[in-house]
Amino acid sequence: MGKPTVDPGGASEQERFAALIRQHYQVLYRAAYRLTRSEVDAEDLVQEVCVRAYPRLDEVERLEQPRGWLLRVLYRLFVDLRRRYERKNVRAIDENEEFVSDEPSPPEEAERALDRWRIEDAWRHMNPEQRLLLVLHDVEGYSLAEIQVLTGLKEGTIKSRLHRARVRLGRLLQRGQAVAALIADPRGS
């Protein structure tokens, strides 16, 4: 038989859960957005984390750092649900962004847009494990030891996979640069 969960004299389970999620949502969303590069997918991913967290509310509340646990769940979900986030629904370019405009835009603005397009395009071709390591280490700034805790991978493995991920991304960016140059100057002059 199930156990009625109640905090006598305190907040209900639902209220405690809501408070936990409200407290950590933005951090989870930021990580999810950086991984998925999509607002919709980021919301979807965080929602999955919430679904996983609720049944373990008591356990999570007892942790010194619930945020670490929630992030760990998020990262694992991102890799486990790779089909959902891999090479689809990735924001290739903002729909509102005037990549090609009738009006001339300042050169540096166009260059920034092009850079962003190249990064988005390259990112789309990275697998979830590679994205995860790059985001954790090179964007979020986690140490190898912290990533070990989050992913369960050995430090040496993380280091070599991280390097391979960087090399792959760098090559994809280079390819994107070549394509962009071709678009800008089809005759190669």
Add this chain to the structure above:
Amino acid sequence: MRCEDAIDSIRTVGAQPGVGLRDALDHAADCADCQAALRALEAMRALRDEPIPIVDDAVIEHAVEYALATSPSQRYRRGFWTGLASGAALAATLAALVVGGWLWDRGVAPVAVPEVRAALNQRSDVTVAVESPEPLANAEVRVELRGGVELAGYAGQRELRWSTNLDRGVNQLTLPVVAIDAGGGQVLVEVTHGQKRRTFVLDVRATVPI
């Protein structure tokens, strides 16, 4: 020099001044992999500086609501409120089974129920059933204990509250009632959804083994 170490030296330049930087730069100058990795690092810096979209509060509340309505916890808790068929195995242990229609009435008198006999200081499972014409998310359940009764596992607690989802059809709640006083007592079960409420009151009479 290994590529990983060269990139680390270049990446952390400033943090670890002079640590093999010259060797690292020499290595990277002739290494296509390292040049690609450095290009990636530059892109990652751009991502790091990129603003993150602001999430509306409504999105957060929706995530919470969704989790409450669909997480495995709700299925687990339906062990408390289970479909009648799946509860058949419990039948042998039931001291009482009270079925109440979900009338969506407001402030009506509690459902009349038969008296429950429970051996003093021994657990007796008592089941209350409520029929719902539709699935209901987040119905509130309140159990109040009056007089000489307790719930096994909740010694000293006179009231418990929680939320649960009700399935369409018959849902049942099994309570592990313990009569702790020869005078017996009452168990009140109240199920609320919005402004609609259903209340059951069980009279528990303690029986003393001869």
